[in-house]
Amino acid sequence: MRGFRANYDKFQALNTEIIEISCNALPVQKAWVASMGDDDSGEEGQVPFPVASDFWPHGEVTKAFDVFNDERGGAKRSVFIIDGEGMIRWSNVYTDSIPASGELLHEIEKLTP
Amino acid sequence: MALQPGTQAPDFTLQSHLGEVKLSDLRGKTVVIGFHPASFTGG
Numbered sequence: 001m002r003g004f005r006a007n008y009d010k011f012q013a014l015n016t017e018i019i020e021i022s023c024n025a026l027p028v029q030k031a032w033v034a035s036m037g038d039d040d041s042g043e044e045g046q047v048p049f050p051v052a053s054d055f056w057p058h059g060e061v062t063k064a065f066d067v068f069n070d071e072r073g074g075a076k077r078s079v080f081i082i083d084g085e086g087m088i089r090w091s092n093v094y095t096d097s098i099p100a101s102g103e104l105l106h107e108i109e110k111l112t113p
Numbered sequence: 114m115a116l117q118p119g120t121q122a123p124d125f126t127l128q129s130h131l132g133e134v135k136l137s138d139l140r141g142k143t144v145v146i147g148f149h150p151a152s153f154t155g156g
Binding site: 004011014015016017018019020021022023024026029030033047049050051052053054060061062064065066067069072074075076077078079080081082083084085086087088089090091092093099104108111112 | 114115117119120123124125127128129130132134136137139140141142143144145146147148149151
């Protein structure tokens with residue numbers, strides 16, 4: 001998430017938009033986004049891409065992508081890269097790491113003709 | 114098992130801190146969708 005924000009201009013340069021999704025209620029998402037400005041990273045607080053709430057019907061979109069964690073009631077940490085035609089071109093579920101922007105940018109570059 | 118490459122992404126409309134976001138509005142662009150377990154958990 002912070003990595004996405006730090007590298008947002010690089011994603012934009014590849015004609016790429018970012019959507020973050022969790023099953024938190026929207027007010028929680030908003031509080032979280034606001035808290036991003038309170039850390040000591042020295043970065044601007046505003047998150048420039050949408051941080052979306054899949055709260056109700058609970059996890060509906062998360063379930064549609066088949067990354068709902070039935071035990072925890074939330075999303076599994078995962079990333080999908082979708083091309084301009086709406087086709088999934090790359091996906092990964094992260095169990096003990098977090099998404100690396102560099103890896104994603106590399107995958108996106110491979111899709112670009 | 115997460116949806117795999119080669120699958121059409123399910124369209125969705127959700128509310129975000131920047132307002133409504135609809136996947137199919139972004140046709141023509143590459144879209145990175147990141148799911149995360151819960152807010153305030155890092156990452």
